[in-house]
Amino acid sequence: MLQSLVRNWWIVLLRGLAAIAFGILAFSWPGLTLVSLVALFAIYCIVDGVVSLAAAFGRDEAGRPWGQMVLAGIVSIGAGVAAFLWPGLTAMVLLWIVAAWAVVRGLFEIVAAVRLRKVIANEWMLILAGFVSILFGIALFARPGAGAVAVVWFIGAFAILHGVLLTVLAFRLRSMRDLVNPGSVWAA
DSSP states (O other): OHHHHHHTHHHHHHHHHHHHHHHHHHHHOTTOOHHHHHHHHHHHHHHHHHHHHHHHTTOOTTSOOOHHHHHHHHHHHHHHHHHHHOTTOOHHHHHHHHHHHHHHHHHHHHHHHHHHHTTOSOTHHHHHHHHHHHHHHHHHHHOTTOOHHHHHHHHHHHHHHHHHHHHHHHHHHHHTHHHHSTTOGGGO
């Protein structure tokens, strides 16, 4: 698993950069309409899901896809497709979709980090990203009556924080290339 993760560090980086871009867009359009927010969220989820599936089928050392990443990718794509198919969603339904997605995504990230714990040190970034995601989802479930602008800003802050944590993890994985594959042409 570690070799595949280190070899595909750029996939983690893409997920992080996509989250940061989504967060910046959410902050740059504070008067975002619900339909625009739904479209922005849908695009982010689909990109995140496709990248997760690409990483999952990149295969680990045993040649098997990572089950939790496949499921996380499917959940993300499903949330994105649902948002595209029903753009007239009410703020409450959108909020619940985002909250459920964040909790599920966070759980999968923590599971992946626990598996990595046996192989590498300092996997805390992925664990922290998972906890941030779960806390974000719980907060959205707890405060569903928040105004649309507050929700957009809350979603933007989460996306940026989550993206930064994933980006830091990606560069940490990249720095491990020589340790995992000494002398490899991929170690450049």
